[in-house]
Amino acid sequence: MPHPVKLLYIIDSFTSPYAGTEGQLYKLIEGLDRDQFQPHLILFNCSQYIEQNGFPCGVSVLGYSKLSSLNTWWELFKLLRKKKIDGYQLAHIFFNDPSIIAPPLLKLLGIKSIISRRDMGYWYTPSYLKALRFNAKLVDAAIVNSRAVKEITCEKEGYKPANVHVVYNGYQDIEILAANKIDLRQSDDEIVLGIVANIRPIKRMQDAINAVAQLTCKGFKLRLVIVGGGDPSDLKALADNLNVLDRVEFVGSQSKASDYIQGFDICLLCSESEGFSNAIVEYMQHSKPVVCSAVGGNPECVDDGKTGFLYEAGDVSELTEIINALVEAKDAAETRAAFGREAQRKVAENLTLPVMLAHQEELYINVLNER
Incomplete structure (x- = not known):
């Protein structure tokens, strides 16, 4: 039986499994088929939630988050280099600052990368967009949660539509009592x-x-x-x-x-x-x-x-x-x-959780198999 794919998730912080993006990330990591994937979370900063409750996979805390600090870039490079040696092949990036810092370092180390976009870019600034458009040439794929987000991501960040994949959010069945x-x-x-x-x-x-x-x-x-x-x-x-x-x-x-x-x-x-x-x-x-x-x-x-x-x-x-x-x-x-x-x-x-998980897992395998 083949070994599971070692998969990194990179996010600046994780404060609650009930928040929108963080909630979907939590469900994704928790629901991944462990026979196929071995996930590991990289946080720029730790949080009270993680300290008190843990997480469904291993966690590494960078301890640096300032975008303009060379320490942030250097410490992330060292951590990613270690993960590369440990056999990690793919990274999935969430939120703004990791989307700036991580893609060049991952490309340099030969780790494939995917970014997620889950909003209409209200946080874009001219300086952010300049860096993001450069990084679009380094990232292997983008995952968005609606066609509208795909359109804005392609328009503003310069991704080719074929490289941007719509995966709608997944939700667990609820019992209404x-x-x-x-x-x-x-x-x-x-x-x-x-x-x-x-x-x-x-x-x-x-x-x-x-x-x-x-x-x-x-x-x-x-x-x-x-x-x-x-x-x-x-x-x-x-x-x-x-x-x-x-x-x-x-x-x-x-x-x-x-x-x-x-x-x-x-x-x-x-x-x-x-x-x-x-x-x-x-x-x-x-x-x-x-x-x-x-x-x-x-x-x-x-x-x-x-x-x-x-x-x-x-x-x-x-x-x-x-x-x-x-x-x-x-x-x-x-x-x-x-x-x-x-x-x-x-x-x-x-919009079920199994549908979302199946689409995410299929995309991970496809990105890894692309030359």
Whole structure:
């Protein structure tokens, strides 16, 4: 029986298995076929999570992370050289700074490399792009989590489309237990809107608050529940100014967002940029209708008029009209239920963890076999 392929993963830090990219990386490493692959994680910096919980594979900590420091480059080179001697043949790189530093060193050492891109490049700067376009000539393949991310990666970083592979995020089957459902209503006739996302400007949560304010003025009984970390003070001030502070609830970061999602009637995501939203898939897994901005990979996930509705990011009027339709129409409750059933079916058929793992493992073998 052939020996398993020794495979490196390189990332600057790992703080939580519940975060988007880090969560997918954790599931990938945990689920790899150990008969085929022997993974090892390289971290630029250690984290409290790793120290307290460990990881599903061996971990090496560089101890340096400053991009402009020669020590970072030298220490990573020495570590990669050791891993090369130990038989590691392929490296998969995540996040920004490792994408700058690692490819030239891996190329120099004869280790093949793959980079991952999982967003629409909101972090690009002219200096980053200059280095990334150079590195695109050194990297053997790129993995992206949506067609939209593929398009921006090819356009901005200069990758050839044939070298960029779409592998959608993979999700484990979930058991939705009614006993864990959190009842968020304060009255039986209240409709609960929900957002699961950390509070950041890019998420445009103010649009949802404005929509709630407009619909509340029309007499609708709505409650907006926001599940995610971050400072809510500006959003609370907005809700107060619009006289809907009692209609908006901030519950902070939660380890089991699913308990809250079960209590949502309509799930929202108002972002101005998304690669492929894990929150949307969680909504769909819970058989919930989704209303989200038509940005990035969102239209690849949500079928407009079938599993939910898409609207132009920042268009509060359109967002308000859609929520109105899902609340006011005579058959609104059945429409929401039908959207939710179709959403759950789509995830179960197309976005499973085994499908993601099979595509990743196939790509690793193909890259290794290319001359």
